[in-house]
Each structure stands twice: as C-alpha cells, then as structure tokens.
Amino acid sequence: MDKERIQRQAKQILDNFADALACVEKESKEDSGIIRDEFERKEGNCNQEDNEFRTAFLKNSSSHDDDFIIAEKGSWKL
Amino acid sequence: MILEKVKLIKSGKLTAEQNIHNFISKIRAENPKINAVLHLNENAVSDAVFVDKKIRNNQAGRLAGIGIIVKSNINVKNVICNCASKTLENYRGTYDATVIEKLKKEDAIIIGMANMDEFACGGSGETSAFGITRNPNAMDRIPGGSSSGSAASVAAKFCDFALGSDTGGSIRNPASHCGVVGFKPSYGSVSRYGLIDLSMSLDQIGPLANSVKDCELIYNIIKGKDERDAISRDMVSENKNLKKILIGILKINANKEIWAAVKDKIKQICEKNNWKKEDVELEHINLGIQTYYPINYVEFFSGTRKFDGRKYGLKIEDSCGEEVLRRILGGSEIAKAEFAGKYYRRALKAKKIIEKEFEQAFEKYDVLIMPTVPKLPHEIGTKISVEDMYNYDVCTVLANIAEIPAISVPIQKVYNIPVGMQIMAKKGNDNFLLEAAKEFE
Numbered sequence: 001m002d003k004e005r006i007q008r009q010a011k012q013i014l015d016n017f018a019d020a021l022a023c024v025e026k027e028s029k030e031d032s033g034i035i036r037d038e039f040e041r042k043e044g045n046c047n048q049e050d051n052e053f054r055t056a057f058l059k060n061s062s063s064h065d066d067d068f069i070i071a072e073k074g075s076w077k078l
Numbered sequence: 079m080i081l082e083k084v085k086l087i088k089s090g091k092l093t094a095e096q097n098i099h100n101f102i103s104k105i106r107a108e109n110p111k112i113n114a115v116l117h118l119n120e121n122a123v124s125d126a127v128f129v130d131k132k133i134r135n136n137q138a139g140r141l142a143g144i145g146i147i148v149k150s151n152i153n154v155k156n157v158i159c160n161c162a163s164k165t166l167e168n169y170r171g172t173y174d175a176t177v178i179e180k181l182k183k184e185d186a187i188i189i190g191m192a193n194m195d196e197f198a199c200g201g202s203g204e205t206s207a208f209g210i211t212r213n214p215n216a217m218d219r220i221p222g223g224s225s226s227g228s229a230a231s232v233a234a235k236f237c238d239f240a241l242g243s244d245t246g247g248s249i250r251n252p253a254s255h256c257g258v259v260g261f262k263p264s265y266g267s268v269s270r271y272g273l274i275d276l277s278m279s280l281d282q283i284g285p286l287a288n289s290v291k292d293c294e295l296i297y298n299i300i301k302g303k304d305e306r307d308a309i310s311r312d313m314v315s316e317n318k319n320l321k322k323i324l325i326g327i328l329k330i331n332a333n334k335e336i337w338a339a340v341k342d343k344i345k346q347i348c349e350k351n352n353w354k355k356e357d358v359e360l361e362h363i364n365l366g367i368q369t370y371y372p373i374n375y376v377e378f379f380s381g382t383r384k385f386d387g388r389k390y391g392l393k394i395e396d397s398c399g400e401e402v403l404r405r406i407l408g409g410s411e412i413a414k415a416e417f418a419g420k421y422y423r424r425a426l427k428a429k430k431i432i433e434k435e436f437e438q439a440f441e442k443y444d445v446l447i448m449p450t451v452p453k454l455p456h457e458i459g460t461k462i463s464v465e466d467m468y469n470y471d472v473c474t475v476l477a478n479i480a481e482i483p484a485i486s487v488p489i490q491k492v493y494n495i496p497v498g499m500q501i502m503a504k505k506g507n508d509n510f511l512l513e514a515a516k517e518f519e
C-alpha cells in the first residue's frame with residue numbers, strides 16, 4: 001500500500017470537511033464537553049482471580065514465559 | 079417471531095439442539111456463497127443440549143434455544159473475535175461482553191461470529207480482510223456495512239437474530255440493503271463493555287432481526303446501566319399516545335425512487351392510523367458527514383494505539399487494509415496539536431449544534447422520518463470514490479451525532495433491491511420508537 005498517497009488523501013478529505021464546518025465557528029462560541037451527574041463508579045472485586053481469563057489472555061499472546069507475556073525482545077539494543 | 083419460536087422450543091415441539099443444528103447445516107451449505115459468517119462457535123450444539131436440559135427442569139430463560147450471530151467486534155469468551163482483520167486474525171475473546179452475558183443468561187445460543195468491514199471501517203461490507211459478504215436479497219450487490227455479516231445472516235436465515243454495532247449507520251445501513259430490521263438504541267442505553275471500539279463517543283450495540291417486535295425483545299434484554307461502561311445509564315421512555323402522532327419528514331438529498339417509496343409508506347400509515355405529517359428542514363443536517371468523519375478518524379486513531387503487536391495480534395499499521403490505514407493516518411494528523419482546533423474541536427461544535435436542532439425538532443414532532451440510505455447498494459466490484467462511499471452514511475450519521483434512537487424498517491423493493499425507511503425519536507424514547515415502528519411493518 002502507498003502510505004504517503006493514503007496520508008495525502010486523508011488530509012485532503014479532512015481539509016475539505018474542516019472548510020465546510022468553518023461556518024459553525026461563528027455560530028457557536030461554546031466549547032463542547034460532557035458533564036456527568038456522577039463521577040465515581042463502583043469498582044468490582046479486583047482481588048478475585050480469574051484463571052480462565054489468565055489462560056485465554058496468555059493464549060492470545062505471540063510469546064509468553066509462564067505467567068509473563070514477552071512483549072519486547074530487546075531489539076532496541078545495539 | 080422469536081417469542082413464537084421460544085414457545086415452540088419450550089413446548090418440546092422443537093428442541094434447542096434441533097434449532098441450532100438447523101442453522102449450522104444451513105450455514106455450512108450456503109455460507110460459502112454469501113460469506114456472512116466467519117467462525118462457528120464450537121460449543122453451540124453442546125450449549126443447546128444444556129438449554130434443553132434446563133427446559134426439562136423448567137429453568138430456562140426468555141430466549142431459550144434461540145440462535146444468535148454476533149458481529150466479530152463484540153467479545154464472546156473463547157470464540158474468535160477478529161474484527162475481520164488480519165491484525166487480530168486468531169484472537170479469541172477472553173471474556174463475554176455485557177450484552178453477551180445478558181443474552182446467555184436468557185439461554186440464547188451463540189452460533190458464530192459475523193463478517194464485517196475491517197474494524198467497522200466501511201459501509202459496504204467490502205473492506206473485510208476475509209472477503210466480501212454478498213447481499214442474500216440481491217446477490218450481485220453489496221450488503222452494506224459495517225455490520226454486513228450480521229444483516230446478511232438475518233436475511234439468509236442463518237440465525238434468529240444478530241448483534242451489530244452502529245457508529246454512523248453500521249446497523250441500519252446493511253439492514254436497509256438486506257431487507258431486515260436494524261435498531262440503533264440511544265447512545266448510552268446499551269452497555270458497550272466488550273465492544274472493540276471504532277469511535278467511542280458514537281458507538282452503540284444493537285440488534286438486527288426479522289421484525290421490530292424481535293428487536294424490541296432483544297433491546298429490552300440488553301439495555302440498562304452497566305458499571306463497566308461509564309456512559310451507560312437506564313433510560314425510561316416517555317409515555318406517548320400512539321393515537322396522536324405527528325411525523326416530521328426530514329428533507330435530505332436522496333434517490334427519487336427511494337423517496338417515493340418512503341413517502342408512499344408514510345401516506346399509507348397516516349391514513350390507516352389518522353396520524354399527521356409535515357415536511358421539516360433542519361439547517362445543519364447537511365453537515366452530518368463533515369462532522370462525523372473527523373470525530374471518527376481521531377477517536378479510531380486513539381483507540382487503535384493498543385494494537386501495537388506486543389501483547390496480542392499484529393501491529394495494526396503493518397497488517398490492516400486501506401480504509402483502516404486512511405482513518406489511522408488521518409486521525410494522527412488531527413491529533414497533532416496544531417490541527418486539533420481546526421478539525422476535532424470544530425467537529426465537536428457542529429455535533430452540539432446538530433444535537434440541539436434535533437432536540438428542538440422533537441419538541442414538536444413525535445418521530446422524524448427519512449430514507450435509511452440515500453441510494454441503492456452498488457454492484458460488487460464497482461469502483462467508487464472515498465467521498466461517494468462516505469456519502470452512503472448521509473442519513474444515518476445524524477442519529478449518532480444527535481445520540482438518538484433510530485430504526486431501519488424494510489418498506490419495499492426498488493428494482494428488486496430492498497429499501498429501508500429510517501424512523502428516529504427523542505433521546506431515551508427507544509421503547510416508544512419501537513412501538514411506533516411496528517406500525518410501519
């Protein structure tokens with residue numbers, strides 16, 4: 001795939017969209033955001049062990065050693 | 079139809095095992111042509127046998143033995159859930175999404191996982207890394223997307239109902255093209271815990287089925303506040319009188335045969351129920367696409383940073399298709415500090431304006447109606463520009479931007495291709511919308 005072409009195309013699309021939306025800058029001065037009634041949520045029991053999850057999660061990894069996923073192979077070292 | 083089948087299963091005239099076995103046989107025979115299903119659940123038949131046992135002990139739930147196909151971006155424990163992407167090709171769900179937990183609790187059976195546009199980036203079903211899904215009701219045409227396999231599975235009778243996700247029309251668009259019912263609930267009314275997100279401020283999970291009544295049944299089971307999805311909450315529909323309905327027909331550019339079919343249907347229903355109708359124009363709805371895509375691009379870019387190939391799968395930029403890469407690269411542009419105001423903040427402002435316009439319209443109108451998709455699905459293999467592809471979403475993105483519930487109901491065929499009509503209601507009035515939509519079937 002031609003990454004540079006796709007990037008140029010995406011930028012062009014976004015520029016066209018941004019131009020079309022320029023009118024809203026004048027119409028709306030307020031910034032967008034979400035105000036929630038509640039800011040806290042109840043957490044579950046984090047001490048509970050889920051061995052099935054552990055097994056499935058490790059199975060999805062490309063490489064693991066016992067309970068540890070090997071995410072890097074030291075390739076950054078010269 | 080689901081309720082009738084549950085009665086049949088609970089009475090013993092049809093066993094859950096037979097029901098699931100029938101679906102699996104049909105999928106094995108017909109899916110090679112349609113390509114709607116990516117993976118079968120290896121445990122589907124044994125799960126059904128277990129449900130039959132529960133039925134004999136009078137312990138079975140409201141969906142005893144009913145078969146579901148699930149879009150491949152919703153986690154189902156131990157089943158491959160790869161978002162139709164090479165990035166997650168062999169990824170197995172490590173837990174059940176909340177919607178799956180709720181459906182399993184009612185003894186529904188997961189038959190398998192549906193094909194889709196890769197990471198839900200697409201509106202045609204053509205961007206899947208595992209091949210295009212065909213439209214069972216117009217085999218040379220696209221089924222629509224991104225829940226292409228879910229809609230095609232319902233249309234092909236591979237399941238009793240399917241689950242999809244809808245960010246800018248991904249449930250309603252394929253439902254319209256395939257001739258089935260697709261419902262996108264209000265933003266936040268159904269938990270998204272376990273959904274592999276496309277755009278977190280717009281995503282919603284919902285059902286695709288053969289009737290509005292079936293969608294209502296499923297929605298009532300999966301809806302509700304979930305501690306694991308901070309945006310979810312319980313929404314109570316207003317009690318509206320179905321005898322006095324005022325329909326607003328939203329003006330938008332669409333194919334004239336599709337508009338004729340929609341207006342014809344509205345006329346019939348108004349005459350039958352003594353409902354009233356008026357044409358409505360909203361000033362900014364033609365900015366839907368321009369508002370939707372910048373938000374989608376940047377949130378998708380942000381959400382995909384976890385696919386770096388370290389803990390599971392492959393690095394997304396090295397393994398994805400062109401549309402996914404376009405959104406990631408575009409999103410990374412938006413995420414640059416100098417562009418945040420020009421693209422993302424501007425789009426969020428436009429979102430607020432459109433949201434307010436809909437809120438004001440619903441002060442007067444009970445429901446707003448327009449076509450679901452502005453044009454007929456193109457023939458598979460047709461070359462189409464990115465902009466033309468995005469324009470398929472022009473009618474559907476509005477409900478996501480305004481966070482309101484919307485449903486696509488099949489109305490008739492145009493040139494032998496199914497066409498759907500989109501009905502929308504005020505945020506939180508999901509159950510009222512479903513009641514009203516039954517009149518249009």
